[in-house]
Amino acid sequence: MAIDPLINRLGQQFGELLPANLRGVRNELEDNLKIVLRDALARLDLLTRDEFDIQQTLLSRTRGKVEALEQQVKVLEAQLTALEDSLRTPRS
Structure with missing residues (x-):
């Protein structure tokens, strides 16, 4: 499985789980989560x-x-x- 679609899906699922009062910053939080996930996966040196x-x-x-x-x-x-x-x- 490619990493980017997985990260995008996780970011989207994270955004959907946010409480209603945080929905306004949903895209920003999703983007930050995707950056953190990509960085963490890059450090793992995966094949x-x-x-x-x-x-x-x-x-x-x-x-x-x-x-x-x-x-x-x-x-x-x-x-x-x-x-x-x-x-x-x-x-x-």
Whole structure:
């Protein structure tokens, strides 16, 4: 969800909840609330959904590569152990 429509909706809902004697300053209060919300959200350093999805895809690929490398290491360790065993065993 885009941030601006959310902030606008929250500002509007806030304005609708104001008591009748504050309705005259409704637009000013809504605008100030929107500014405060944008500032607070900007300081949170949030990701967009697209950025999150991209990072999730990259993480998945990286995880696959790590798993493949782990398998290669196991094969190489087994080969090394077999080679070491064959060198230790006296030949007849």
